[in-house]
Amino acid sequence: MSDAAPDWIAADWGTTHLRLWAMRGCEVRERRASDQGMGKLTPARFGPVLEAAVAGWGAAPVVTCGMVGSRQGWAEAPYTPAPCAAEPRLVRVPDHAARPVYIARGVRQDSPPDVMRGEETQIAGLRLREPGFEGTVCLPGTHTKWVALHAGRIARFRSCMTGEIYDLLAHRSVLRHTLEGGCEDMDAFDRGCAEALADPAAAYGALFALRARALLGDLAPGAAASRLSGLLIGWELAATRDLWHRQPVALIGSPVLSPLYARALAACGIAARRHDAEDVTLAGLYAARQTIGAEA
Amino acid sequence: MSDAAPDWIAADWGTTHLRLWAMRGCEVRERRASDQGMGKLTPARFGPVLEAAVAGWGAAPVVTCGMVGSRQGWAEAPYTPAPCAAEPRLVRVPDHAARPVYIARGVRQDSPPDVMRGEETQIAGLRLREPGFEGTVCLPGTHTKWVALHAGRIARFRSCMTGEIYDLLAHRSVLRHTLEGGCEDMDAFDRGCAEALADPAAAYGALFALRARALLGDLAPGAAASRLSGLLIGWELAATRDLWHRQPVALIGSPVLSPLYARALAACGIAARRHDAEDVTLAGLYAARQTIGAEA
Numbered sequence: 145m146s147d148a149a150p151d152w153i154a155a156d157w158g159t160t161h162l163r164l165w166a167m168r169g170c171e172v173r174e175r176r177a178s179d180q181g182m183g184k185l186t187p188a189r190f191g192p193v194l195e196a197a198v199a200g201w202g203a204a205p206v207v208t209c210g211m212v213g214s215r216q217g218w219a220e221a222p223y224t225p226a227p228c229a230a231e232p233r234l235v236r237v238p239d240h241a242a243r244p245v246y247i248a249r250g251v252r253q254d255s256p257p258d259v260m261r262g263e264e265t266q267i268a269g270l271r272l273r274e275p276g277f278e279g280t281v282c283l284p285g286t287h288t289k290w291v292a293l294h295a296g297r298i299a300r301f302r303s304c305m306t307g308e309i310y311d312l313l314a315h316r317s318v319l320r321h322t323l324e325g326g327c328e329d330m331d332a333f334d335r336g337c338a339e340a341l342a343d344p345a346a347a348y349g350a351l352f353a354l355r356a357r358a359l360l361g362d363l364a365p366g367a368a369a370s371r372l373s374g375l376l377i378g379w380e381l382a383a384t385r386d387l388w389h390r391q392p393v394a395l396i397g398s399p400v401l402s403p404l405y406a407r408a409l410a411a412c413g414i415a416a417r418r419h420d421a422e423d424v425t426l427a428g429l430y431a432a433r434q435t436i437g438a439e440a
Numbered sequence: 441m442s443d444a445a446p447d448w449i450a451a452d453w454g455t456t457h458l459r460l461w462a463m464r465g466c467e468v469r470e471r472r473a474s475d476q477g478m479g480k481l482t483p484a485r486f487g488p489v490l491e492a493a494v495a496g497w498g499a500a501p502v503v504t505c506g507m508v509g510s511r512q513g514w515a516e517a518p519y520t521p522a523p524c525a526a527e528p529r530l531v532r533v534p535d536h537a538a539r540p541v542y543i544a545r546g547v548r549q550d551s552p553p554d555v556m557r558g559e560e561t562q563i564a565g566l567r568l569r570e571p572g573f574e575g576t577v578c579l580p581g582t583h584t585k586w587v588a589l590h591a592g593r594i595a596r597f598r599s600c601m602t603g604e605i606y607d608l609l610a611h612r613s614v615l616r617h618t619l620e621g622g623c624e625d626m627d628a629f630d631r632g633c634a635e636a637l638a639d640p641a642a643a644y645g646a647l648f649a650l651r652a653r654a655l656l657g658d659l660a661p662g663a664a665a666s667r668l669s670g671l672l673i674g675w676e677l678a679a680t681r682d683l684w685h686r687q688p689v690a691l692i693g694s695p696v697l698s699p700l701y702a703r704a705l706a707a708c709g710i711a712a713r714r715h716d717a718e719d720v721t722l723a724g725l726y727a728a729r730q731t732i733g734a735e736a
Binding site for chain 2: 215223252253254256257258259286287302303304305308309312313316317318344345346347348349350351352353355356357359360362363379380382383384385
């Protein structure tokens, strides 16, 4: 830690993790991370866990986004109904004496039903980085979000469970005997992606075929993982075509997943611009901090 | 057990179970079942487990189908390549002194790659029950099979992982918080099925929407399970349309799954005929027994 205490603390508090940044203005002074996600905490534990995690950082206020604001989290930060401004909105956690703690509200869509918590903050950060951006933001992850931004507003969005389905198929299904390693055979990825995009229904039958091909000696284990990844991302692109077709696309996500989505989109003629997830999260939390005093 | 010893023993030895029938001709004298599936046995254990399971049934030969014949099973019964006669073919287990043991060969398809082990025996049994049947056999299960039968031959087939994907989504994914009970809300099932069949790509986005609808109070837990079941079966029907469209369809499967497939097919104008799985399994093993002496 440098000499001056932070003037605020940024936090991303998800289901499985807690990430903290000691900030002065928009400058990061120190990073901390733990596995104390909201998924393993009872409501009474959030306050003590936070105070232990920020020990030595003074009494600066905390601004956080993520599942910490869900009904099962620390304090419910109600969803803002979409369409809505792509700007952060905070609620203050009641009854935490040690310091002010603010949580970003998620966004909901009623028809078709969908929700996000955390991505809205990254989108607010993206708008700081690319103020004029119009188009679709793709946020790959466990539940990938596709978000249409128009005139500074979240117009509509859709979530696909691709990351979670991949993990379940790769590690818990019969395909676990067949898959090895990550997505490294890019030819197999490309073919799977193109097939699923061209005929999403047929891709359903292609899943068990991965197992059959391995049994019949027709597919190397490394190629199987790549092909499964391609099939699922191609399927997702087929399910979200109305959101990315002929649109500028910005990608916010992990260094593992983002290149795969960028590659799949490039095959469809879309040159997606990639943004670093931490950078836009911090930018969004910084934007959120500017609203303190205006929270609902 | 009745007075006379069985003259043969039928067995269905799958990954998770071992089912045994003491037979005289085509008449069942006694049933036994255990959880000693091939998935939990090392190769050396198969013989002792079988002998313990048939204790008191004399020295009658055993005819079995299922994963016991896989490479990881007791003795590999090679796949017969499709197209092939829809008739049983056996291999004899070497080095089992206590009694003759025969295992039915599975069927493989090279393009597109697919495999079955056990279903080929049920199909042979179906042909005894409906000798003139021409059309498609649907065998719902963990990995549902759709098998085109023409002129007494398995022409082609396709496996869909619907059962396994349902279990993973319902019990291991974020949807586990949302689903309760089985498929009881038939309106929700019908709507999910029709939606996925009409637009299989869009159904991909409809999965996370189940969670969102529950969070937004828009869907009862019972309806969610029914809708998920409908979405996945509708998706499967879209992926197999070339196999069932304008075809006679026979259904062989569990009392839980078969009515759902029958309902989904009925909505498409297909009146599927249902067959009892045990009945056709035993008929198929009976047909297989007639071939003893001709095994490859």
